[in-house]
Amino acid sequence: MTFRSLAQRAVDTACARGAGYADVRFERGRSERAEVRNGVVAALDDATSTGFGLRALVDGCWGFAASDDLSEAGVDLIAGRAVELARAGAAVARKRFGEIPSDAHVDCYATPVERDPATVALGERVALLLDAERSLHVDPRISVGRAWIDLWRTDKEFYSSNGAEIAQTLQQTGSGISALAVGVGDVQDRTFPGDVGLYQTGGWEIVEAARLRENAQRIGEEAVQLLDAPQCPHGEFDIILGGSQVSLQIHESCGHAAELDRVLGWEANFSGVSFLDPAQLGMLQYGSKHVTIVIDNTLPRGLATVGYDDEGTKSGRSDIVREGLLAGFEMSRDTARLIGRKSNACVRAQSWEFIPMIRMCNLNLLPGTLPFEALFEDVRDGIYMESNRSWSIDDHRLNFQFGCEIGWEIKNGKRGRMLKNPTYAGVTPRFWNSCDAIADERSWLAWGTPNCGKGEPMQSGRTAQCAAPARFRNVTVGAGYRG
Amino acid sequence: MDSAEREELVQRVVARSKADATEALLYEEDFGLTRFTHGAIHQNVRSQNVTLRIRAIVDGRTGVAETNHLADVGIDASLERACEIARLAPPDPELPPLSSTQRTTSSDGAYVEATARASAEDRARVVGAIFDAGEAHGLWSAGYVTTSSGGITLANSSGTVQSHDGTDSGLNVKQNGPSSTGFAERYSNDVRDIDGTRSGEIAARKALASADPITLEPGEYTVIMEPPAFGEIMGYIAGHFSAQAYDEGSSFFSGRLGERFVGDNVTVFDDVAHPLNVGMPFDFEGVPTERVRLFDRGTASGLVTDSRWAAKLGRPNTGHALPEPNSAGPQPRHLVVQPGTETHDELIAQTERGLLVSRLWYVRTVDQRQTIVTGMTRDGTFLIENGKLTKGVRNLRFNQSITEALQRCTFSRELARTASYSYAMVVPSVRFERFTFSSATDF
Numbered sequence: 001m002t003f004r005s006l007a008q009r010a011v012d013t014a015c016a017r018g019a020g021y022a023d024v025r026f027e028r029g030r031s032e033r034a035e036v037r038n039g040v041v042a043a044l045d046d047a048t049s050t051g052f053g054l055r056a057l058v059d060g061c062w063g064f065a066a067s068d069d070l071s072e073a074g075v076d077l078i079a080g081r082a083v084e085l086a087r088a089g090a091a092v093a094r095k096r097f098g099e100i101p102s103d104a105h106v107d108c109y110a111t112p113v114e115r116d117p118a119t120v121a122l123g124e125r126v127a128l129l130l131d132a133e134r135s136l137h138v139d140p141r142i143s144v145g146r147a148w149i150d151l152w153r154t155d156k157e158f159y160s161s162n163g164a165e166i167a168q169t170l171q172q173t174g175s176g177i178s179a180l181a182v183g184v185g186d187v188q189d190r191t192f193p194g195d196v197g198l199y200q201t202g203g204w205e206i207v208e209a210a211r212l213r214e215n216a217q218r219i220g221e222e223a224v225q226l227l228d229a230p231q232c233p234h235g236e237f238d239i240i241l242g243g244s245q246v247s248l249q250i251h252e253s254c255g256h257a258a259e260l261d262r263v264l265g266w267e268a269n270f271s272g273v274s275f276l277d278p279a280q281l282g283m284l285q286y287g288s289k290h291v292t293i294v295i296d297n298t299l300p301r302g303l304a305t306v307g308y309d310d311e312g313t314k315s316g317r318s319d320i321v322r323e324g325l326l327a328g329f330e331m332s333r334d335t336a337r338l339i340g341r342k343s344n345a346c347v348r349a350q351s352w353e354f355i356p357m358i359r360m361c362n363l364n365l366l367p368g369t370l371p372f373e374a375l376f377e378d379v380r381d382g383i384y385m386e387s388n389r390s391w392s393i394d395d396h397r398l399n400f401q402f403g404c405e406i407g408w409e410i411k412n413g414k415r416g417r418m419l420k421n422p423t424y425a426g427v428t429p430r431f432w433n434s435c436d437a438i439a440d441e442r443s444w445l446a447w448g449t450p451n452c453g454k455g456e457p458m459q460s461g462r463t464a465q466c467a468a469p470a471r472f473r474n475v476t477v478g479a480g481y482r483g
Numbered sequence: 484m485d486s487a488e489r490e491e492l493v494q495r496v497v498a499r500s501k502a503d504a505t506e507a508l509l510y511e512e513d514f515g516l517t518r519f520t521h522g523a524i525h526q527n528v529r530s531q532n533v534t535l536r537i538r539a540i541v542d543g544r545t546g547v548a549e550t551n552h553l554a555d556v557g558i559d560a561s562l563e564r565a566c567e568i569a570r571l572a573p574p575d576p577e578l579p580p581l582s583s584t585q586r587t588t589s590s591d592g593a594y595v596e597a598t599a600r601a602s603a604e605d606r607a608r609v610v611g612a613i614f615d616a617g618e619a620h621g622l623w624s625a626g627y628v629t630t631s632s633g634g635i636t637l638a639n640s641s642g643t644v645q646s647h648d649g650t651d652s653g654l655n656v657k658q659n660g661p662s663s664t665g666f667a668e669r670y671s672n673d674v675r676d677i678d679g680t681r682s683g684e685i686a687a688r689k690a691l692a693s694a695d696p697i698t699l700e701p702g703e704y705t706v707i708m709e710p711p712a713f714g715e716i717m718g719y720i721a722g723h724f725s726a727q728a729y730d731e732g733s734s735f736f737s738g739r740l741g742e743r744f745v746g747d748n749v750t751v752f753d754d755v756a757h758p759l760n761v762g763m764p765f766d767f768e769g770v771p772t773e774r775v776r777l778f779d780r781g782t783a784s785g786l787v788t789d790s791r792w793a794a795k796l797g798r799p800n801t802g803h804a805l806p807e808p809n810s811a812g813p814q815p816r817h818l819v820v821q822p823g824t825e826t827h828d829e830l831i832a833q834t835e836r837g838l839l840v841s842r843l844w845y846v847r848t849v850d851q852r853q854t855i856v857t858g859m860t861r862d863g864t865f866l867i868e869n870g871k872l873t874k875g876v877r878n879l880r881f882n883q884s885i886t887e888a889l890q891r892c893t894f895s896r897e898l899a900r901t902a903s904y905s906y907a908m909v910v911p912s913v914r915f916e917r918f919t920f921s922s923a924t925d926f
Contacts (some may be wrong), residue, residue, distance in 0.1 A: 010790070043809065045549065051532060064528040066530035067530070067531045068533060084603055085528070123571050269655055269666075363807060426705070
């Protein structure tokens with residue numbers, strides 16, 4: 001049977017067993033990873049997984065069941081199971097969050113791809129990795145070199161009992177290199193691009209854009225130089241963060257804080273809550289006037305770009321922070337209704353086995369007007385930091401401490417000597433209000449995060465934070481090493 | 484599938500393979516989780532999946548293919564793909580042969596029928612009891628109740644066949660008041676150990692006792708950590724005992740095996756058969772997992788290995804492989820910290836001034852070689868004065884070297900299984916004489 005006919009059977013069965021609404025998502029996922037580590041292949045995998053997950057709504061409560069059994073009997077079993085789960089929840093629930101959606105789309109979407117990775121021979125992929133990894137070994141102190149490529153293709157079809165039929169083909173691609181240098185009682189690592197590699201939607205062109213071969217020698221040299229570099233000082237400094245670190249800063253201190261399920265306490269026991277409150281919309285000075293952060297799930301190359309989310313809501317663009325003021329949240333249908341808004345298509349599931357939930361998508365800090373180099377001109381005594389190494393933020397998303405792989409002194413507007421172990425700390429709104437410049441669109445990039453953890457059972461999400469380097473004034477630096 | 488069906492399938496895979504050597508791993512899981520918040524069950528899930536992972540070796544080269552399409556056509560396609568990948572891979576001069584081991588049996592208590600049979604209604608009843616415990620004190624509850632069963636079977640062309648069935652269950656509850664929160668957890672292979680009323684009440688008492696918290700200045704404190712907090716910390720030192728990390732220089736004791744780094748009361752094992760955390764008795768190469776003494780009375784005394792690293796370093800294979808090939812190297816998966824002699828309550832009673840920490844959040848490594856980690860307290864932090872808990876304390880951020888903290892510490896005699904960020908372990912409560920906090924919050 002086709003997915004379409006199985007889907008009809010699934011939602012019909014769920015409704016016949018008592019669901020007021022049901023939707024089902026069939027997925028065929030393919031994940032290819034190639035990794036070279038110290039000249040040896042550490043991964044050369046091709047994994048496929050096919051299955052479906054069904055949500056049933058009974059008496060305002062959801063049940064979700066999933067299986068790899070694509071037979072008619074398997075579909076019947078899972079439809080009935082989802083209804084049973086919903087009914088079991090309804091029996092003890094003091095509140096109900098679910099309602100039948102009012103809209104239903106019939107559409108299809110495919111990631112724009114310039115060069116289909118399937119046309120790139122496996123031998124060519126491995127040759128690139130072997131070359132790049134070899135170039136990292138510039139010194140005997142490079143103990144570990146790594147180079148990797150991830151290719152993810154997902155074909156998914158979404159159907160609902162109120163008529164939605166959405167077919168999507170998504171292609172996500174990533175690659176990177178890293179070098180670990182070992183000295184006396186010290187290890188230092190450098191990663192490129194950013195801190196996890198370059199991950200975007202698209203095909204082989206994303207691997208080519210990463211320019212692994214061209215940067216490997218420099219990355220290896222920097223890892224070794226860090227062993228002998230002076231320790232980053234402790235104190236208050238103006239700092240400039242590289243684009244990938246700004247991306248991490250957005251992810252942790254804005255992206256997660258603005259997930260409406262957290263704000264409402266739905267993640268309280270694990271990922272935590274949020275310092276934000278719907279009553280602060282339009283009132284809270286989240287950042288300086290330079291700070292505008294938007295959700296844009298239509299952005300070309302954004303790692304989270306899709307046509308529709310996993311509730312069947314069409315992707316679009318909306319504000320989270322507009323010129324410093326809190327303007328919105330990342331929302332699902334049920335959470336949006338609780339604050340009188342409509343979903344902005346931020347619901348994702350890791351794969352067919354997982355329940356859809358609010359996930360950070362493409363969350364973009366809009367670029368400023370200064371060339372990157374001009375950010376340095378107005379700094380007398382500061383630190384420039386690149387590539388995240390350590391990241392921690394409290395369960396309200398306020399008190400953070402981040403460490404970077406590499407830093408440089410800034411003296412009188414000029415970048416100076418290299419510094420090791422840079423860390424900085426702050427409190428979210430105070431930090432974003434200290435932002436006084438963001439570099440322009442020439443250094444703005446869709447930085448993807450391929451492994452964002454959230455939910456129970458834990459789901460790994462693929463998000464993006466598009467960012468350019470930015471400058472922040474009077475920031476606490478060095479706390480990680482001073483206690 | 485039962486284990487006999489899984490065994491038949493993996494042996495069929497190996498028999499159909501045209502590779503020089505073949506390993507087939509079959510994972511099966513039936514997983515249920517009921518998640519709740521604000522008096523509602525908002526995520527009520529059950530999923531089932533079976534995954535076949537094939538490792539094919541051709542001319543000293545490795546290819547891996549994975550599928551959940553288990554009909555012969557799916558198996559043959561994956562075998563063909565694994566061989567095709569292997570033929571295109573570069574040769575691996577250090578590739579060890581596939582394991583050839585005797586069958587090993589799971590310890591008692593790994594599989595409990597009552598857990599495997601637990602239903603959504605059973606989980607909902609536990610949730611209802613938690614709601615009752617919170618509402619009795621004017622608190623709202625958030626957390627989950629989970630039950631799962633699964634099996635893993637491995638066969639390879641060197642004649643190894645291993646199979647394991649296991650169950651698991653767990654409960655995690657956070658009770659929430661206007662100015663404070665409290666946490667409790669319980670994990671067991673046997674769902675009958677999961678008690679919503681008891682855990683709901685423990686979490687509620689913590690929330691109530693930490694209401695209207697005070698702000699403390701950051702600095703050095705004596706700190707008692709309960710198992711959920713201490714487990715988070717220990718999760719960040721486990722990887723240092725990997726033979727790979729040791730040899731490549733990223734372990735705190737690289738090149739210094741056999742030297743003392745922490746207090747002589749610190750003994751830590753990796754023990755897959757511990758009754759509080761019974762796990763799979765073999766690794767992902769099919770090699771029986773040995774009990775390894777990692778710290779012996781303060782001395783870094785052991786490394787965990789897999790077939791590659793055992794051969795490379797000339798050490799015994801302890802059976803700690805992840806699915807091969809991989810980048811992480813062998814890893815401990817079942818840490819057990821040897822308990823002390825005093826009770827948890829005695830640790831508190833003997834503390835003149837300090838902090839009791841119930842749980843940590845977002846612990847991350849700041850410096851690998853110095854074992855410095857940062858993170859936050861959450862869900863029940865208390866001031867101890869003259870041996871008694873006197874006030875709730877607003878949450879604090881710490882930056883602390885783990886090995887330095889373990890140089891002066893005392894363990895309780897009670898042990899508990901906790902689920903850290905990465906995996907489960909068995910730990911006591913601990914009192915660290917010096918633990919460094921770097922900043923405070925206003926919640």
